Amino acid sequence: MRTILVVLLLVMVAGVAAAAVQNATAPSLTVTVESSKITATGVSPGSRVLFFGEGFEPKKFHAVFHRWSKVIQDTQNGTVSYVLDQPVTWNALWIVTDLRTGHYAIVSTPGFSIIRSDLTGRSLKHDAAGAISRFVFSRMSADFVYVAPGGGAWSLLARDGDANDADGIVNGETTIDLLRASPVDGTDTARQFSPGGTLFVIDPMRLDVLELKLDGSILAGAH
Helix, strand or coil: CHHHHHHHHHHHHHHHHHHHHHHHCCCCCEEEECCCEEEEECCCCCCEEEEEEEEEEECCCCEEEEEEEEEEECCCCCEEEEECCCCCCCCEEEEEEECCCCCEEEEECCCCCCEECCCCCEEEEECCCCCEEEEEECCCEEEEEEECCCCCEEEEEEECCCCCCCCCCCCCCEEEEHHHCEEEECCCCCCCCCCCCEEEEECCCCCEEEEEECCHHHHHCCC
16 A cells, blocks of 8 residues: 555656646747847747837937837747838837737837836726626726737727727726727637736837736626
């Protein structure tokens, strides 16, 4: 009996060790930023990669706002590069996502610190049909990206009170309706927030970013 217990313990330890090795070697997304190119490595073979970002180019008496949204397919070598139209050496922020696995990285121009927004002042809401498809953010503007589990992504730039603000009124917050968002990958119109999806919001005025990985407990708190 003692011998059997020892064998069982050894098998359990071996299983835990194997799992630890598997987790340690699980693929991850690594992103490098150059002035004219952003490169993602560790992409799942054949997957599509979303490069989404924005920044301000300083001019003499003003700054020009830039916004990027590009999906590029991997060519089976696990590395994808997005070549920018012009060199970017000024403050800019990018979200790079493997749309198959959901792995992502948030990167910025070297020397520009990434600022994470806190999770206060935000909420998920049901639409008239009962689906969880609205996101409320207590900011005057929001550049929104949602990456669905297993693929598909949508984006929407909205400002409090404008045509893309789902509540249509100036009230100090911006309401995003996922059904109004434009597809950047995938065209499914019957969509809602789901467990395993990831929601990103960049404040275009501050260039800080909110990232929210959705699970059952977060979705259960929708109003």
